[in-house]
Every structure is written in structure tokens, then in C-alpha cells.
Amino acid sequence: MPASRTDRLLQWLLPPSLNIPPTQWLRAGIGALVGLFLAGWLTSLAYGPDIALHLLGPLAASAVLVFAVHSGPLAQPWPVLGSYTLAAIVGLAMRDGFGPGLGVAAAALCLSILVMCLLRCLHPPGGGVAVSAVLADPGLTALGDHLLEPVLLNALILVAVATLYNRLTGVRYPKGPAPRKDLHHTHDPLPSERVGIRGEDLDQALEELGEFVDVTRDELERIILATEQHALQRSLGGITAASVMSKDVQFVSPETTLQQAWKLLDSHHVKTLPVLQDGALVGIVSLSDLVGPAMQQARLSWRGLFGRKPVRMAQVMSRRVVSVSSQHPLERLLPLLCEQGLHCLPVLDGDVLVGVVTQTDLIAGLKRQLLSSANASERRVPAL
Template sequence: MSASRSESRLQRLLPAPLNIPPREWLRAAIGALLGLFLAGWLTSMAFGTGIALHLLGPLAASAVLVFAVHSGPLAQPWPVLGSYAVAGVVGLAMRQSFGAELWVAAAALGISILVMCLLRCLHPPGGGVAVSAVLADSGLSAMGDRLLEPVLLNALILVAVAVLYNRLTGVCYPKGAAPRKDLHHTHDPLPSERVGIRGEDLDQALGELGEFVDVTRDELERIILATEQHALQRSLGGITAASVMSRDVQFASPETTLEQAWRMLASHHLKTLPVLQHGKLVGIVSLSDLVGPAMLRGRFSWRGLFSRKAIRMAQVMSRRVISVSSQHPLERLLPLLCEQGLHCLPVVDGDQLVGVITQTDLIAGLKRQLLSRTEGSGQRVPAL
């Protein structure tokens, strides 16, 4: 018992593991090495080795942020550049006014934090720049106001290397807000956003927390949505497209006429038709694809049917078809049929069309899963 208690106490003392793969460690380490070396080398070429080496401390801390914690709000280009400029100005002003004393360096640090927060450019290494400017050696102090030049040059080079290196290694930097999907060009939120966590909920929660959280709201929202996706995958219990798809598929060919397609959609109460040629899926046609050509032909008449050239599906079908396999997990069908505005997903195994999944099929599958889970728990199900 005592051994288990000791082990539990030891685990509480240990830091939480970093959720970063080892490959990312190496990527960040190489990037920080390149960024610090290039900034230090170019600054030494322009202002001398002594000045460049004196300013490397804050720069090294910035390199850790922009390469290893690149998605955080403190690591974005504006905090880096803005904090270096603010801290350099405050440090120089405090040194010229009060001298190179310890209390002056501490005061410069405090004032820099206030101004950085006001200008939304909080960046921890900026505090090191302010202290370095106050406690500068004789070589740096002799530069006077020109000390801002190597400070800003360091920041500019580091940010430029970070943008180039991060993007070359597959990392989106700087981090911008994710564009909102607007398929229908209305003010309504997406169907997946109408129930559950919203952006204003995150703003309120962060405000109630009363502390600084080193993650942007967009990043936090993406983390929560990804967590919900994994929870949904677990709750659906491995249901695949094969479980909910319609197998008796009604389809057209590239030579099917406009009138034939209309009759097929009407008789089977469908909104889309897969288009097959020699047994392979080559396109898909929907009601919206047929409305335009039908309106161009004007009002139908028997004379018009015989005198006008028939419109074939090859002329109106969409050739870029989004399809899934029969083993596609059900939870991954939700964004396709809800957010991307698709009404029908062909199910293809190899080159063979084996079924289709409509929004109705998806709703029926979710209802069946809800009923089975509730029956297992003994709870009463509300009428659907």
C-alpha cells in the first residue's frame, strides 16, 4: 500500500507528457537552429559580433516559440515584432532616464508587459529584450537609439525564417482564423454548429476562467471539435456505410435524355442519379443540374419533343464525384452530407458501384443506433 502511494505521489510530481510526436521535436529543433544561426550571423555582419552575441538570449527564447509552439498566440509574427519594438523602446528610455540599475531593469520589464498587453503583442522574450537594453554593456550603450536596429533586425530575420521553414515543412504559420464555410450564402450557422459548442460559448468560458490561456480561440475550437469527433466515432460503434446504404441503385447513362432522367427521379422520389458507363461511375446528376437545361428549353410540348435535339446526361452531369467505400465509417459521412451540401454519396468498392447513401439513409441509420443504445440502457426513447 505504501509503495503504491509513493508511486502515486511521484506521478503527481512529474510533468504531464507533451502531446507532440518525436518527428515534430526534430523539426522544431532544426528550425530553431537555422533561425537563431541566420539571425545571429546576419546581425554580426551588420553590427559586429559582440552586439549580436549580447542579443542572442531573448532571440533563442523566441526561436523556441516560433518553431516548437508555432500555433500559440504568443508565437505569431505580430507578437514577436511588436514586443521587440516595444521592449527596445521602453528599455532604452528607462536606461537614458534612470541609468543601468537593477530596479530600472525590473521597472522596464513591468512597463513592457503593460504596453505589450495593450497592443496585443505579448511575447515573453520581449521582456528579455527590455532588460538587455537597460543592462547593456559599454559596446551596446554606445549605440544609443541605434540599438533598436539590431534588435528589430533579429526579430525580422527570425520571423522570415520561421514563415519559410514552417511552411516548407508542412506547418501553417502564421496561424490565421479558419475561413467559415458558407455553402448557402446565408447568415445561418452550419448544421453542425447549431447544436453544441459555439464560438460565443468559448469566449464566455475563457472570460470566466480569468486567466491567460496560451491557445487561440480558433485552435481551442478545433481541439474541441476533434474531441467530439472521436467521441462520436466511439459512440457509433464502428457502423460503416455498408450498414446504411441503399443497394438497389437507380442510375442513368451518359446517353440518358433529360426527359428520361426527370421520369426516373419523379417515379423513385429521388434527387440525384449516378451516371454509369460500362459499369463504372463517370458522373452524377441532380435536380439542380436538370432545372437549368429544362428552363432553357422553355415549356415542353409534343412538337418541341420531336423537333428539338435531345439533351443527354453527358452534357449536364457533374464529372467530379465524391464517393466513399462500403467500409467508410458512419461518423465521417456526417460532414459530407450535412456541411458540404451533398444529397447523395455513391458507394464504390474498386470500380464497382455497390450502393448509394442519401441524407434519408443517414438519418435512418442514426435513429437505429439511438434506439439500440437506449434499449441497452433501459431508458425510454422520445417519439421520433
């Protein structure tokens, strides 16, 4: 049913949701209060209350950005500090060269935007700083070129408070690029990055868009990857670890010897063995854990003439085990087995080991899903 005229009017008038949880509203509000108050108070102590109060307008706008829109490119420290510095210099130069006036203030704003874009420090309140410098009242005019000092002091205090407050409240600021996981220390992209959207695809799309997007490239990539993850979850149709796991689990105990573990790995053609003690999972051993001790025992030495103590799994096993539940969805197993270097995931129901999911199990489950999707598409009757 088409939307009514009233509905279309309301959609046009009402902006879309900001996608900011209410708890973040309060966090941002308190942070802006603290940042603006501290900057204004310390600047008033250094330069007098009149100077501090006249500079609060642009600073309040900056506080909204660094506390409420902290992940955006306009809210990062360099845009704040760079824009305040450049805008103040441009405003002072325009006022000294042409005097105060509306036309001069507008020209200073235009020139500030050009310089901020050139030096990658675009920050909207910087335009207010440039205009304030041109239209300064007698108190600010008396400072002359020293007006740059309280402007920079305000910006430095605000950025320092934002960095401390945001991190104390669980927000990463400044927003740097996410660390890249590189378990193999090679130049290859991660398995999840070899097919699908790549960084150069984003760069090309942003270039073709030809306009400013108020989100960092890394944030945009995270949004797209999260969207792909939700689409993958929908397409996999609720397949869980219980659907693909191996139930006949081969395991060892902490007292199992190195030779016994080798025989299990060889006879069952597996690469990983869970370690159980009294039915509880206490560790895991992989082929790579056993290679070193095996090579050590193969070396000839005078101690070997008198016999060697057997190497037991308690000595070589990894005690930090990544496990999943039987209801763990298949799409959440993918990053564990593809990117984190894990070859086997123990599956627990409570504290009881009920199976394991290996990379082979995962591939078999994905193959089955792909075949099911292909068969379903072939059964569809084409529309006439």
C-alpha cells in the first residue's frame, strides 16, 4: 500500500534515527559538560574570564563532536587542533589586513575551509574560530596575535579531556585503524579478505561518490563487514555446531605419553586431541605441540643411555582452550577456524565434551549448505 501524503511529509520532516543508544546520550552530555567547563575555567585563569567566555561558542560545538560523534573523522584530535590553529591564523591575518567586517569574516571562513581541506583537518567549529578572530570584541582585539594562545589552550584541554574521558567510559578515542591480525606473518590478506569487499574497493567507491562521507574509512569497512555477517547468518539458515561436529571424539588425558598421542593422531588422521581429566576439558594438544618434544627425544645424548622419562600431555598441552557450545551458529565458527589459527574447536554442553568441530567439518557443512541452496534455486518455477 503506497504511503499517504501525510506519511511522506512526516518522513521528509523527521530525520532518521541517529543509531545512538540512550546510555551514550548521557555519556556524551556529561563528557561535554566536563570538557567545556574545564577548558573555560583554565583559560579564564590564564587569560581572564572575558577572553574565555568569548571563545566558548566554537568550543561548545567541538565538544559535541568529540564526545557525541567521537568516531567521525571530523572529531579526531588533528582536525580539532589543526583547524583551531589554521582558522585562528587566517582570521587574525584577514583582520589585520582588511579590518573587521562582515565581508572579511565571510572571506576568512571561505579561506579557512580551503586550508582545512588541504591539510586534512576539516572541523566545522574551526569556521567559528576564524569568524570570531575577525569580529573580535575590544578585549580579544587587545591580545593581538596572542589571541592564538587561548584558542590553542582551549583546543588542547578539550582534546585531552576527551581522550581521557572517552577511554575511561569504554570508547576508543582517538580512533585509529583497527590492528590487523597476522598469525602467519606473511603479506597475504586474511582469508576473509581474499573474497568479497577489499580496501581498494572502498577507496574506489568513495572516490566515485565524489562527496564527503562523515565516517572514517575503517568505520565504513566495519559496517560493511558487519552487514555481510548478518546476511551470512540469514543465508546459513540456523546451522549450528551440533549439525556439523564430529561426535566420536578421540581424546587423551594429562598422563597420556607422547608415543600414545602420536599413535592416536596417526591412526585416526587427526591433528588435534582434547585433553580430559575426570571428564572435564583441561587442555588441548595439536600436532605442532608434539613435534618439538618428539625431535628432542630423537636426539642422541649421554642422558639417553640411562633412559628417558616419558613426556606426558600435561607437559605440552595448551591450557587455554577456545570452545563453543552445541548451539553456536555456523557463521560464528568461521572467523575462529579461518582467521585465529585454530584447527579444532571442542563443543561443550555445560562442562561435558560432546564433540569437536574441525576445519574439515566446517567445509563439509558449508558444502552441504551450498548444495541445498543450489537445489532450492533449481526447483523454483520461473515467473512468466
